[in-house]
Amino acid sequence: MKTVLLIGIGAGDPEHITVQAINALNRAQVFFILDKGYADDELLRLRTEICQRYITAPGYRIVVVHDPQRKADPLSYQRGVERWHEQRAVLFERLIDEELRPDETGGFLVWGDPSLYDSTLRILERVLSRGAIAFDYQVIPGISSVQALAAQHRIPLNRIGEPIQITTGRRLALDEGANVDNTVVMLDAHSAFEGFLGRGLHIYWGAYLGTDHEILIAGELDEVCEHIKHVRQKARQDRGWIMDAYLLRKLD
Template sequence: MKKIHLIGIGAGNPDYITVQAIKALNRTQVFFILDKGLTKDALLGLRKDICERYIEGNDYRLVQVQDPQREADLASYQAGIETWHEQRAVLFERLISQEVGEGETGAFLVWGDPSLYDSTLRILDRVLRRGAEVFDYEVIPGITSVQALAAQHRIPLNRIGEPIHITTGRQLAQSDGADIDNVVVMLDAHCTFERFVDQDLHIYWGAYLGTSDEILINGPLSDVSEQIGAIRADARAAKGWIMDTYLLRRNLD
């Protein structure tokens, strides 16, 4: 039977690769590299560097394909996600059919961890439901930007006896801020934290976590909000893309 590995490769630092991931890399014959656009060559390069660094021998191959782009102007967010997932399922089905032979193993190298705000697991389940391809798959966890953010700022994600909430910028935008105690925010393209500068919050912000381009800022939100917004805009303009994560924490009286 064919097998697929979903390998979490961390938040950007090749040293974040786990021993389990290295073993999985060395059991894989074909790696699927999804190209999200020319502006993200660094992300493609990292995946290739990881293979060269950790795989013993050269009896593997890389298959690079264009990742379908999610349309932002469909009737609703959910409709856009559904269309995008179906496009990706068709692509994944073709890749597994044409590139992975019986008894072989293919792999998708997933940024961060396959279980946290990544669609690859859902796409593989969708491919199996389509019924044209039969395969088994294994998930290898990775270091997320959430973990890297806490480590680089040298903080725990929660305080004693308090929960931690992980969400997206889209969801945070629906909050009035009253429910923010310890909130980690991912996938925020619009600096949603700026809406809460009048509240007594502290922010721990990081971009390009784990890479040589890493940027870290922390402080009272009212003091550093404008600074983060300006630095984020400059970094995005310079590189053509940005990946950032932050923790909002309410100050205790």
């Protein structure tokens, strides 16, 4: 039977790769890489570099395909995501059907960890539920941007006996009235932290974590908010994309 591996490759540093991930890389004959369509796709190059660095088995091949772009639905965020996931499921189904021979193993190189704010696992399950093709799949965990953020700022994610929340920028913006403490925020396209000024919060922010272009800023949110927004905007303009995350924490 065909097998698909979802391999977590870390937050950006090629040395984030685990021994388990290296072994998985050397099991696969085909790697599916989604091209996001950036003019200078550093994420695609990093995936290719990881293959070249760690794969010793001969004869593997890389299949690069255009990733369907998610189009926002003005009436329903969930409906827009659902439509995008269906487009991806159709694409994944075709790749597994046409590019993998019987008994071959294919791999998706997943940024960070496949279980944390990544849709690849969910889409593979959708492909199986469609019933057109059959395959087995395995998940190889990776170092997430959340772990990289804490390591680079040299902080624990939680304080003694306290919980930690992981959410998105969209959800944070909807919860402006909520009590925020020990909250990690990912996928924030609009600097939702700005809505939490004046609440005695500290922010640990990082972009391009684990890469040569890593940026780290930490301080009282009221004092560094505008600086982060400026740095964030300039970085996006310079590179054409940005991946960032941050921790909001009540000051002691």
